[in-house]
Amino acid sequence: MLLRVVLLAVQALQLAGALDLPSGSCAFEENTCGFDSVFEFLPWILNEEGHYVYVDTSFAKQGEKAVLLSSDLQAEEWSCLRLVYQITTSSGSPADPSRLNLYMRFEDESFDRLLWSAKEPSDSWLIASLDLQNSSKKFKILIEGVLGQGNTDSIALFEIKMTTGYCIECDFEENHLCGYVNRWNPNVNWFVGGGNIRNSHAILPQDHTFRNELGHYMYVDSVYVKHFQEVAQLISPRTRAPMSGCLSFYYQLQQGNDNIFSLYTRDVAGLYEEIWRVDNPGNAAWNLAEVEFNAPYPMEVIFEVAFNGPKGGYVALDDISFSPVHCQNQTDLPFSAKEASCNFEEDLCNFYQDKEGPGWTRVKVKPNMYRAGDHTTGSGYYLLANTKFTSQPGYIGRLYGPSLPGNLQYCLRFHYAIYGFLKMSDTLAVYIFEENHVVQEKIWSLLESPRGVWLQAEITFKKPMPTKVVFMSLCKSFWDCGLIALDDITVQLGSCWSPESLPPTPGECTFEQDECAFTQEKRNRSSWHRRRGETPTSYTGPKGDHTTGVGYYMYIEASHMVYGQKARLRSGPLRGVSGKHCLTFFYHMYGAGTGLLSVYLKKEEDSEESLLWRRRGEQSISWLRALIEYSCERQHQIIFEAIRGISVRSDTAIDDVKFQAGPCAGNNIFPNYTNMIDMNFTIQSQTRRMQIKYFFL
Ligand SMILES: [Ca+2]
Numbered sequence: 001m002l003l004r005v006v007l008l009a010v011q012a013l014q015l016a017g018a019l020d021l022p023s024g025s026c027a028f029e030e031n032t033c034g035f036d037s038v039f040e041f042l043p044w045i046l047n048e049e050g051h052y053v054y055v056d057t058s059f060a061k062q063g064e065k066a067v068l069l070s071s072d073l074q075a076e077e078w079s080c081l082r083l084v085y086q087i088t089t090s091s092g093s094p095a096d097p098s099r100l101n102l103y104m105r106f107e108d109e110s111f112d113r114l115l116w117s118a119k120e121p122s123d124s125w126l127i128a129s130l131d132l133q134n135s136s137k138k139f140k141i142l143i144e145g146v147l148g149q150g151n152t153d154s155i156a157l158f159e160i161k162m163t164t165g166y167c168i169e170c171d172f173e174e175n176h177l178c179g180y181v182n183r184w185n186p187n188v189n190w191f192v193g194g195g196n197i198r199n200s201h202a203i204l205p206q207d208h209t210f211r212n213e214l215g216h217y218m219y220v221d222s223v224y225v226k227h228f229q230e231v232a233q234l235i236s237p238r239t240r241a242p243m244s245g246c247l248s249f250y251y252q253l254q255q256g257n258d259n260i261f262s263l264y265t266r267d268v269a270g271l272y273e274e275i276w277r278v279d280n281p282g283n284a285a286w287n288l289a290e291v292e293f294n295a296p297y298p299m300e301v302i303f304e305v306a307f308n309g310p311k312g313g314y315v316a317l318d319d320i321s322f323s324p325v326h327c328q329n330q331t332d333l334p335f336s337a338k339e340a341s342c343n344f345e346e347d348l349c350n351f352y353q354d355k356e357g358p359g360w361t362r363v364k365v366k367p368n369m370y371r372a373g374d375h376t377t378g379s380g381y382y383l384l385a386n387t388k389f390t391s392q393p394g395y396i397g398r399l400y401g402p403s404l405p406g407n408l409q410y411c412l413r414f415h416y417a418i419y420g421f422l423k424m425s426d427t428l429a430v431y432i433f434e435e436n437h438v439v440q441e442k443i444w445s446l447l448e449s450p451r452g453v454w455l456q457a458e459i460t461f462k463k464p465m466p467t468k469v470v471f472m473s474l475c476k477s478f479w480d481c482g483l484i485a486l487d488d489i490t491v492q493l494g495s496c497w498s499p500e501s502l503p504p505t506p507g508e509c510t511f512e513q514d515e516c517a518f519t520q521e522k523r524n525r526s527s528w529h530r531r532r533g534e535t536p537t538s539y540t541g542p543k544g545d546h547t548t549g550v551g552y553y554m555y556i557e558a559s560h561m562v563y564g565q566k567a568r569l570r571s572g573p574l575r576g577v578s579g580k581h582c583l584t585f586f587y588h589m590y591g592a593g594t595g596l597l598s599v600y601l602k603k604e605e606d607s608e609e610s611l612l613w614r615r616r617g618e619q620s621i622s623w624l625r626a627l628i629e630y631s632c633e634r635q636h637q638i639i640f641e642a643i644r645g646i647s648v649r650s651d652t653a654i655d656d657v658k659f660q661a662g663p664c665a666g667n668n669i670f671p672n673y674t675n676m677i678d679m680n681f682t683i684q685s686q687t688r689r690m691q692i693k694y695f696f697l
Pocket residue numbers: 171172173207208209210215216217318319
């Protein structure tokens with residue numbers, strides 16, 4: 001048995017806290033503590049002598065999966081879920097390795113949220129730490145092991161433990177060290193100090209937690225330092241939910257002048273930022289440090305000591321804790337993503353213009369060849385500059401955003417479209433104004449780009465002082481400037497850049513990477529195709545996708561089909577829940593010969609499908625938004641069916657499909673609002689009335 005080698009380590013690991021585990025936890029000794037294997041899949045097997053559950057290739061085939069589901073859980077306080085696991089394989093690094101996935105299943109959502117995933121085989125157990133935001137909603141934890149290609153693959157779970165508090169906190173009293181790891185260096189490393197006297201590395205008489213010789217702490221010693229500025233790093237588990245507040249810890253320094261003890265954050269792109277550095281050696285006792293910590297997106301904290309030589313002494317660390325309030329009596333962060341964003345459906349939100357007169361006009365137009373509808377719904381409002389009413393030679397229109405606090409990283413996204421045949425470079429620019437408008441910096445400007453398509457711009461920025469984003473439309477002379485349209489401005493905390501390794505936004509498909517979980521009964525020239533850019537036939541189909549203008553969408557190519565031919569795109573299985581679901585998507589039905597687009601609900605075990613929504617014939621030259629509210633308490637699928645119309649001018653497209661819990665009216669209508677992780681620590685929620693609603697059932 002491949003797993004036997006690690007058992008000793010695991011037994012040691014489970015010595016602490018194995019009795020009286022909180023709900024959502026299990027050490028897999030006599031039973032699985034309310035975690036049940038899901039019947040349709042392989043069972044997880046409880047090892048005869050206890051200690052773990054496993055699934056392996058001795059009784060299952062490649063690609064098969066085993067699913068373990070918890071009972072109902074609730075995290076009314078912020079909690080940390082720790083998972084001790086191991087993936088083993090005998091075949092090196094196979095192309096299709098075994099995987100372990102962990103999902104959260106909220107009772108009102110028809111899809112599961114992937115929280116974490118691992119596929120690296122290892123020789124010993126590993127620990128994953130997952131922050132669970134406080135919520136009154138009930139949920140279940142779903143653990144899925146998918147067997148890979150190797151002929152002796154196995155996946156084992158040794159322990160699941162859900163405790164209140166933040167994953168980043170640690171008193172170093174348990175063997176798992178809360179998922180903190182030392183980055184190995186030949187000469188200087190962080191070690192566990194204290195504890196059992198006989199074999200301990202105790203360099204201090206007492207730890208901080210228990211104030212006695214049995215307590216533990218972390219330390220790094222300079223005695224083996226060989227080079228100038230050798231660095232020891234202790235790395236925290238990565239945050240998995242946005243958090244902001246005060247990080248505190250206790251430290252001791254010996255001969256503090258010869259080493260530098262600092263604290264860094266490191267984001268998923270590997271960017272370091274120093275957030276604290278020891279400024280005086282303090283006394284020989286435990287010193288408290290309090291550091292402002294903002295992690296709006298996944299981050300690690302790194303405790304780093306740089307030694308200049310072997311006489312640098314030691315640094316000891318204990319009792320890292322976090323509190324979601326600021327360290328000093330600062331007021332709460334005044335930033336709210338919703339208040340800094342606008343779709344212009346009702347007004348200018350918190351944006352405003354110069355007093356001299358509007359350079360930007362809020363408009364709603366009937367879409368035609370020369371002017372598309374807005375980006376939000378296809379039939380709503382947006383801003384337009386350089387119209388003959390607003391532009392004068394030498395005119396500059398300025399649209400100011402609300403004030404954004406300094407020292408935070410922001411991702412600004414907006415959609416713009418340009419019209420006309422005139423030269424357009426530099427007629428739209430985005431500036432950052434320091435609050436008193438003294439310092440101005442251009443962060444983006446328009447280059448020549450396709451006309452009549454809503455294009456998305458993304459800008460990441462960070463400034464030390466409070467700033468405003470300013471959209472400037474410039475028109476040197478009336479005859480030089482075409483029209484500029486602006487819509488769906490969003491500001492989020494964190495970088496716009498999102499690594500592909502992060503799980504996709506649950507319940508949403510933009511078709512940018514692939515077709516998500518959508519499938520087709522058959523795939524040929526007359527089925528749905530994934531495409532970017534224009535469709536080959538003129539006077540039909542979109543010019544670009546809805547997500548970014550240059551991305552992918554799904555469409556039927558009418559010239560490969562005959563009149564009345566169908567193409568059907570089927571969603572992955574969706575869970576039945578009580579209460580309403582809201583399905584939103586964008587559709588494009590432009591062309592004189594356009595046929596039919598229908599959305600069907602197919603309940604499991606029913607042969608009939610029920611029609612939820614339908615449009616017949618040409619609708620608009622713009623992407624239009626559809627909202628469908630429906631309920632279904634059984635497992636089901638949603639089917640998009642396009643039928644080719646009477647001529648080749650009947651290309652029909654869809655994009656940005658999104659499933660959400662609850663009725664459509666309460667849902668946020670901003671597109672692409674949740675990227676990476678939910679930014680739902682905004683201060684106020686603002687309910688926006690929906691412009692159009694379609695109700696069926
Ligand atoms: Ca301790």
